[in-house]
Amino acid sequence: MNVSIAHLLFLSFGVFCIGGAGFLMRRNALSLLICLELMLSAVNIAFVSFSRLHQNESGNLLYFLVITVAACESAVGLALILNFFRLKKNIRLDEATTLKG
Amino acid sequence: MFERLLVDSQMALPILGWAILAILVLMIKICTRGVWLPLFATVIGLIGLIFYSATHLNSGAQDLFHGALKMDSSFYLFNLIGLGIHLAVVLMLIPGLERTSKIFKVSYEQFPELLICLLFSGFGLSVLIAASDLSTLFLGLETLSIGVYCLCGFYRTEIRSTESAFKYLMIGAFSTVLFLYGLAFVYGATGATNYSQIQSIIEQSHLAHQPLLMIAVAFLIAAFAFKLAFVPFHLYVPDVYEGAPTPITAYLATVIKVGVIAAAFKVFWGFFGSLADYWEPFWMTLCVLSILLGNILALQQKTLKKLLAYSSISHSGFLGLAMVLTHPGVGTTYPLMAYLVVYSAVTLGLFSSISFLENREQVFLVEDLKGLGQKRFWTALFIGIFILALAGLPPFAGFMIKFWILEALIEQHHIGVAIAAICGSVIGAAYYLRILMLMFMSEEQGSASEWVVLKDRLYVLRLIVFLAAILSLVGGMRPQLYADWILSALALK
Numbered sequence: 001m002n003v004s005i006a007h008l009l010f011l012s013f014g015v016f017c018i019g020g021a022g023f024l025m026r027r028n029a030l031s032l033l034i035c036l037e038l039m040l041s042a043v044n045i046a047f048v049s050f051s052r053l054h055q056n057e058s059g060n061l062l063y064f065l066v067i068t069v070a071a072c073e074s075a076v077g078l079a080l081i082l083n084f085f086r087l088k089k090n091i092r093l094d095e096a097t098t099l100k101g
Numbered sequence: 102m103f104e105r106l107l108v109d110s111q112m113a114l115p116i117l118g119w120a121i122l123a124i125l126v127l128m129i130k131i132c133t134r135g136v137w138l139p140l141f142a143t144v145i146g147l148i149g150l151i152f153y154s155a156t157h158l159n160s161g162a163q164d165l166f167h168g169a170l171k172m173d174s175s176f177y178l179f180n181l182i183g184l185g186i187h188l189a190v191v192l193m194l195i196p197g198l199e200r201t202s203k204i205f206k207v208s209y210e211q212f213p214e215l216l217i218c219l220l221f222s223g224f225g226l227s228v229l230i231a232a233s234d235l236s237t238l239f240l241g242l243e244t245l246s247i248g249v250y251c252l253c254g255f256y257r258t259e260i261r262s263t264e265s266a267f268k269y270l271m272i273g274a275f276s277t278v279l280f281l282y283g284l285a286f287v288y289g290a291t292g293a294t295n296y297s298q299i300q301s302i303i304e305q306s307h308l309a310h311q312p313l314l315m316i317a318v319a320f321l322i323a324a325f326a327f328k329l330a331f332v333p334f335h336l337y338v339p340d341v342y343e344g345a346p347t348p349i350t351a352y353l354a355t356v357i358k359v360g361v362i363a364a365a366f367k368v369f370w371g372f373f374g375s376l377a378d379y380w381e382p383f384w385m386t387l388c389v390l391s392i393l394l395g396n397i398l399a400l401q402q403k404t405l406k407k408l409l410a411y412s413s414i415s416h417s418g419f420l421g422l423a424m425v426l427t428h429p430g431v432g433t434t435y436p437l438m439a440y441l442v443v444y445s446a447v448t449l450g451l452f453s454s455i456s457f458l459e460n461r462e463q464v465f466l467v468e469d470l471k472g473l474g475q476k477r478f479w480t481a482l483f484i485g486i487f488i489l490a491l492a493g494l495p496p497f498a499g500f501m502i503k504f505w506i507l508e509a510l511i512e513q514h515h516i517g518v519a520i521a522a523i524c525g526s527v528i529g530a531a532y533y534l535r536i537l538m539l540m541f542m543s544e545e546q547g548s549a550s551e552w553v554v555l556k557d558r559l560y561v562l563r564l565i566v567f568l569a570a571i572l573s574l575v576g577g578m579r580p581q582l583y584a585d586w587i588l589s590a591l592a593l594k
Binding site: 016019023029032036039040042043046047050053054056058059061062065066069072073076077080081083084087088096098099100 | 235236239240243247250251254257258259260261263264265266267268270271274275277278281282284285286288289292293294339340343344
């Protein structure tokens with residue numbers, strides 16, 4: 001079967017929607033980080049498929065930048081989750097209510 | 102090839118200077134103990150960079166690194182504002198070093214790391230401002246944001262600070278993803294990543310109606326609205342501002358707005374210029390909503406920092422309008438620049454006064470300010486000046502920056518928007534004046550007058566407050582001075 005750009009874009013959009021739905025519905029901080037990674041992968045699929053469409057390398061270059069930055073973001077996110085866990089003894093977002101009111 | 106790189110690096114010193122300074126402070130931190138040497142290096146380095154930027158204000162536009170960065174006169178001005186804010190925030194953080202309570206003791210052991218995060222964020226800011234390629238735009242925004250996530254969680258033994266950092270990270274990362282998806286569609290529609298190439302492709306091949314570009318515009322507007330905290334994307338802002346350390350709240354309220362509005366200015370009037378019919382109505386609606394709802398929601402707030410968060414939401418609405426007014430050809434740039442300068446100065450001054458008064462163990466309620474005018478007259482007086490400047494009342498600079506925006510709005514035939522903005526400001530005056538009444542007309546004493554204030558032994562907080570008050574007073578009395586300075590800095594005069 002021949003994979004066209006449209007297929008890849010639908011794949012990207014599907015992954016993006018799964019990640020977005022998870023981000024909005026899950027309440028566990030780690031699942032949230034995983035959903036963010038999923039959405040970033042969707043972006044990467046879009047970049048790489050557009051790079052193939054236009055026959056130039058800029059999209060592939062952006063892919064590497066996105067991956068690197070996503071790693072940095074996860075590192076900071078995990079550090080903050082650890083700190084949150086140390087203070088609260090859980091990582092549920094429902095418990096993050098100190099600032100309400 | 103290599104020589105070109107060397108020449109470009111030398112020209113990009115106002116940008117690379119930030120990173121060099123950050124690495125230098127990192128080295129000092131590794132090699133020595135104590136917090137004063139890194140602090141000293143940071144302050145000296147920032148002053149040096151300010152002088153360098155100030156002397157190069159009119160050095161003309163340059164394309165660097167094969168068009169990845171573009172340094173023009175607006176870059177130097179934005180960068181100068183950013184440098185000034187960084188210096189003020191670093192100075193604001195100093196008195197905290199002498200606090201003795203446990204939260205501060207444990208956190209301030211890592212003060213050099215805080216400085217490094219600040220400087221790397223500043224590097225991100227200058228890359229974001231200078232960006233003229235999708236890759237540098239994205240990298241700049243992320244370098245700025247990741248540093249700020251760390252800064253928000255600086256009081257790491259305190260749950261409020263950690264929670265604010267955590268919320269900011271989640272929302273920030275989500276908006277980054279939206280932003281990136283927008284960039285992916287821009288790239289997909291045009292096949293180029295450089296701003297000028299994208300612009301010429303959109304204009305030449307009549308791509309303006311292409312659905313991919315429409316999706317890209319929608320995603321980018323949402324992402325910028327998240328970063329600038331436009332209503333209805335503002336929900337995280339009050340919590341983040343409330344929990345973050347007060348100097349960092351000032352940083353959030355100023356630096357993020359400078360960087361993101363500069364980037365929005367280059368994106369929307371850069372390569373989306375020919376699509377203005379599509380994005381302008383949406384953008385304007387979001388701005389008007391933030392001015393109106395930001396002010397209305399601020400009326401109900403009980404804690405001081407949340408109130409200021411909502412006030413900053415309404416101000417970012419004004420900034421957004423000023424960005425639209427920079428329309429190349431018919432528009433003017435100086436309302437935007439003047440708004441950034443004055444708003445940043447006033448915000449920094451106000452938050453310095455708050456961090457002087459504040460007692461971190463308790464939430465700072467608006468009611469706590471009761472009767473402050475009798476107990477601490479000077480602090481209350483300066484808070485009053487900044488509050489009036491934020492409200493936009495005539496003898497202060499806050500009035501003329503709003504006036505310039507409204508004037509330009511009417512000149513460009515956006516009369517409905519101008520009326521809505523005026524209504525929003527009038528509603529806003531209610532809660533600003535309430536603070537004044539509490540401070541000067543209340544008979545009772547609120548708890549703020551009993552808290553132990555910061556020991557400001559180096560007079561840094563007083564210096565910032567004093568300079569900010571002068572900036573807002575001079576701007577109100579002689580607005581033409583500001584307009585002339587900005588126009589000459591932008592080489593328009």
